[in-house]
Amino acid sequence: EAQVTQNPRYLITVTGKKLTVTCSQNMNHEYMSWYRQDPGLGLRQIYYSMNVEVTDKGDVPEGYKVSRKEKRNFPLILESPSPNQTSLYFCASSLRSTGLRYTFGSGTRLTVV
Amino acid sequence: QQPVQSPQAVILREGEDAVINCSSSKALYSVHWYRQKHGEAPVFLMILLKGGEQKGHEKISASFNEKKQQSSLYLTASQLSYSGTYFCGTEFITDSWGKLQFGAGTQVVVTP
Numbered sequence: 001e002a003q004v005t006q007n008p009r010y011l012i013t014v015t016g017k018k019l020t021v022t023c024s025q026n027m028n029h030e031y032m033s034w035y036r037q038d039p040g041l042g043l044r045q046i047y048y049s050m051n052v053e054v055t056d057k058g059d060v061p062e063g064y065k066v067s068r069k070e071k072r073n074f075p076l077i078l079e080s081p082s083p084n085q086t087s088l089y090f091c092a093s094s095l096r097s098t099g100l101r102y103t104f105g106s107g108t109r110l111t112v113v
Numbered sequence: 114q115q116p117v118q119s120p121q122a123v124i125l126r127e128g129e130d131a132v133i134n135c136s137s138s139k140a141l142y143s144v145h146w147y148r149q150k151h152g153e154a155p156v157f158l159m160i161l162l163k164g165g166e167q168k169g170h171e172k173i174s175a176s177f178n179e180k181k182q183q184s185s186l187y188l189t190a191s192q193l194s195y196s197g198t199y200f201c202g203t204e205f206i207t208d209s210w211g212k213l214q215f216g217a218g219t220q221v222v223v224t225p
Contacts, residue, residue, distance in 0.1 A: 043202075048212060050211050090155070100143070
């Protein structure tokens with residue numbers, strides 16, 4: 001089944017403890033992206049990647065890191081999480097040839113205490 | 114730079130119509146529409162490209178006015194399944210491929 005898989009689905013962590021949210025897609029998509037969703041603010045793009053080793057900042061990249069070493073994987077790294085990073089995170093991927101038609105993962109609900 | 118959506122929320126009875134608007138202050142390359150049901154991930158509905166025609170998905174259609182940097186989503190003869198939050202996403206002409214900014218969303222509730 002074609003899908004975008006995020007792990008974990010839920011995560012509670014403490015301030016300052018490094019964490020990684022994984023994202024993997026099995027559709028051979030070139031584009032991958034991370035969004036965070038907060039009430040009243042919609043979906044805000046954190047980082048996106050056009051292909052392996054090519055990434056760029058979205059609108060809210062502060063406090064996050066990404067890497068794209070393989071086409072299928074696009075992990076989101078929080079080196080030192082803070083409570084304001086408590087949010088619902090979505091990973092998404094898309095083919096280039098169709099234009100951006102993002103398929104979203106199921107989401108990761110992160111709570112930083 | 115986020116696109117601005119209006120209204121924030123709309124309540125409809127089954128069979129009624131509604132329009133959701135999305136506007137941008139920057140020149141647009143494309144407008145995208147997604148729907149998110151409660152507790153689920155957003156799902157792609159349609160994309161409208163600069164110079165492209167009006168698109169449709171079920172009885173949901175959309176238009177793109179390039180001169181006004183605006184798009185409208187039309188929910189026609191609404192069904193219960195149309196309930197959810199609708200997001201418009203915009204790609205700007207000046208941005209690189211892959212950057213897609215979303216509005217704050219419009220919550221749609223369709224009642225029997």
